Amino acid sequence: MKFTLITNNIDLYEKVKNKKDLDIIFDEKYTYGDVLDIVKKKLQNGFELSTHPLCGSIKPNETPYRSILITKTKELDVNGIIIIDEAIETYKKFQNNMKTPLWIDRVLRDFRYVDCNILVQTIEKLGIE
Secondary structure, eight states, X not given: OOEEEEEOOHHHHHHHTTOTTEEEEEOTXXXXXXXXXXXXXXXXXXXXXXXXXXXXXXXXXXXXXXXXXXXXXXXXXXXXXXXXXXXXXXXHHHHHHSOOOOOOHHHHHHHHHHHHHHHHHHHHHTTOO
């Protein structure tokens, strides 16, 4: 099965960029919200969620990094579209309450590590080569 990773995390990209069973949509300039929006468009065009868009325990206004796995499907992932819509609303709510701070490099590195670690473990469990 071929998976697609949508991410703005350079650390994760560097770790998985050579996996043959993984297509990657990556740009460091994407915001957390951009990643969610790209996933939504993909779901509307024949993909389904493989990981939850709000996984981890970090609030969407704390970290600037988000990485999500999806896969191609033959049926519309209605449940996935509902989940991504709710994730987008949650992201907007948190951003309206308090914007993501301009963190120092050390903190950004920690956020990248958490996001990367979650997805690398998932990729390994899914057996993505």
